[in-house]
Amino acid sequence: MARRAGVGIGTLYRHFPTREALLDALLRAGFDELTAKARELETASSPDDVLVSWLRDVVTFTGNYQGVVAAMIAAMEDTESALHASCVTLRTAGTRLLTRAQA
Template sequence: MRADARKNREHLLAVAGAAISEQGVEVSLRDIARRADVGLATLLRHFPTREALLDALLRTGFDELTARAEELETSEAPGDALVAWLRDCVGWTTEYRGATVLMAAAIEDAESALHASCVTLRAAGARLLTRAQAAGVARGDLDGADLFALVAMLAWLGDQPSLTPRADHLFDVVATALLTDEGSG
């Protein structure tokens, strides 16, 4: 990709990210193009569908969260690593209003452009969970799918204006419930 095309693509992703943060994943493509000061055709040349745009935008974050999980696997105690990743994942997901609905649908739909990224993200969290379980600091009755659902649930709280003030407290309740007595100290 040419440097100017890459720069335009990055600009469109930055504008789309801000628009989705404000208005949610259903923001109009026309509005994103207007905010980016380009025509709709230009946006559609880079991202022919809403899903292609969301995939490009969300995949970057998923890749960062996957890399963060790998970093935590080697740098933190197992229980601390699991909770830190969960907090990072929920925080990032909350940034993009409505992303949890897309993630939950994409993980089940192998044809979705977001499927592979969601599967990779879930696997990264599952490795942290398995590591914490092997160390005896996390509940043994959970798996990666449960952890992915907890991310969606906690991020959904952040999407609800009336519940946002409770989100940090409820995160702490859930995080504590993930850990055994040995992992919560």
């Protein structure tokens, strides 16, 4: 990955000491966008359609990063992971949409 970015491995590790820290940097903006979209959709008129639409967006986003779902699941359980806060926030946003659709 460092080679593709045009930097040395030492530079990469200075900025991202763990794989989770690198993933967090790569994924945070997308997670933040998905979380914001979920908040906006919480008041939409069709909760079922909104949930399906949002889940499609999540699947599309995560599908661009091979293996990210496994890292997200592990990060939700590991409070020390750099990805933990972003993943928990995203899950909470989805839970609100799901709860609304179930009601």
